[in-house]
Amino acid sequence: MATKRGRTWEKDETLVLLEIWGDENTQERLRTCNRKKTIWNDISLHLRASGYEDREGEACKTTIYILISAYRRYKDGCSQSGTVTTM
Secondary structure, eight states, X not given: OOOOOOXXXXXXXXXXXXXXXHSHHHHHHHHHOSOOHHHHHHHHHHHHHTTOTTOOHHXXXXXXXXXXXXXXXXXHHHHHHTOOOOO
């Protein structure tokens, strides 16, 4: 059975997600907690409060992991090619 793909994340929505995920308190909770489902659901609730109603905790988690992976690939590509980038 094929899974239904969700709506594409908007740029502003992604920035809000990154802001919530990057918050010191959220990072501390993610570092110290073994069961993170509640944390991802809390992130989803913050997104809903910001006006993005249809994002579940699992979708937030998946998007963050995709962004981290893309960032690491980008960094690896830059270091292999010798390209110097500033962020």
